[in-house]
Amino acid sequence: MYQHAQASIAVFLLSSLKMLLVSAIEGAAEPTEKWIHTTYSNRVTTIAVVEMTGKGQFYSVYETMENGKPIRGQLNITSIRRDKTYTYLSGMFSDTCTGRISIRRPNPQAGLPMVAQVNWIVTRESVNFIHPHNQDCKVLKGQKFQLNLLEALPKANNRGDFTNANSNTFLGESGIYTWTQWQVVSADGMLNCRDQPNGVVKYSYRKGQIISKLGREMLDGRNLVELPDGSSWLRTKEKCCVRASDRLIKTVSLPTQNW
Numbered sequence: 001m002y003q004h005a006q007a008s009i010a011v012f013l014l015s016s017l018k019m020l021l022v023s024a025i026e027g028a029a030e031p032t033e034k035w036i037h038t039t040y041s042n043r044v045t046t047i048a049v050v051e052m053t054g055k056g057q058f059y060s061v062y063e064t065m066e067n068g069k070p071i072r073g074q075l076n077i078t079s080i081r082r083d084k085t086y087t088y089l090s091g092m093f094s095d096t097c098t099g100r101i102s103i104r105r106p107n108p109q110a111g112l113p114m115v116a117q118v119n120w121i122v123t124r125e126s127v128n129f130i131h132p133h134n135q136d137c138k139v140l141k142g143q144k145f146q147l148n149l150l151e152a153l154p155k156a157n158n159r160g161d162f163t164n165a166n167s168n169t170f171l172g173e174s175g176i177y178t179w180t181q182w183q184v185v186s187a188d189g190m191l192n193c194r195d196q197p198n199g200v201v202k203y204s205y206r207k208g209q210i211i212s213k214l215g216r217e218m219l220d221g222r223n224l225v226e227l228p229d230g231s232s233w234l235r236t237k238e239k240c241c242v243r244a245s246d247r248l249i250k251t252v253s254l255p256t257q258n259w
Contacts, residue, residue: 037050037255038253040150040152041150041152042147046171048062049089049105051087062074074093076092076127077089077090078090078091078092084107086104086110087104088103088104090102093120097124098126099120100120101120101121103119104117114253117147119144120144121144122139122140122142122143123142151254152170152171153179156245164224167224172216172259175217178213178224180212182251184206186207186248186249190204191206191242191243194240194242197227211234211236213234213237214236222235
């Protein structure tokens with residue numbers, strides 16, 4: 001029985017943490033308030049976290065794989081606070097079990113690795129979720145879990161290219177997407193955006209400028225276009241393409257664009 005409980009605990013950990021995508025259902029933000037959307041992962045568990053600088057109540061979903069099958073659950077962030085070093089989020093989760101969850105991540109100005117420390121406590125209490133689960137919970141009430149998850153920033157391949165294989169690390173409500181925001185780092189201070197890969201220049205970005213990808217892949221198609229020669233191009237919000245090379249762009253930590 002004890003071994004069975006331990007196995008159930010392990011399954012619960014995985015099922016409670018692959019997606020923590022928050023969409024605002026209550027408490028609309030003021031125009032001056034800032035949203036932050038990012039993803040943390042240890043390659044087994046992945047969480048997408050959405051924050052807002054103001055107050056509000058946010059629902060989210062999360063998923064993982066168990067024996068080759070996806071497991072989905074929900075999470076409700078109800079509190080966000082900050083100090084000079086960290087941002088703290090807390091709320092409730094609902095999967096095969098229910099309980100309380102807290103997340104601590106560094107503030108950018110702290111200069112610390114962007115690692116989210118996530119803690120769960122199984123309480124089995126009822127929750128007011130859109131699709132409450134709490135079925136077949138085999139984890140003891142009061143059981144605690146903790147994981148440290150690194151922000152899932154894409155890393156270029158050995159050619160320096162960002163591709164669908166290494167850059168689709170942003171967890172969204174309907175799946176995995178291309179990382180949403182990038183910054184121009186071109187040595188000559190400019191980056192041309194073309195009407196199509198290797199096409200006519202349509203727009204030019206300045207060094208340091210933030211580039212947002214085009215949109216949801218499920219609606220607009222893949223945001224990274226890969227050519228037969230191995231080069232890749234990022235489709236941007238301006239509806240043009242830039243070379244997706246680490247010589248020209250880098251990923252933005254804690255991006256403000258979702259999808």
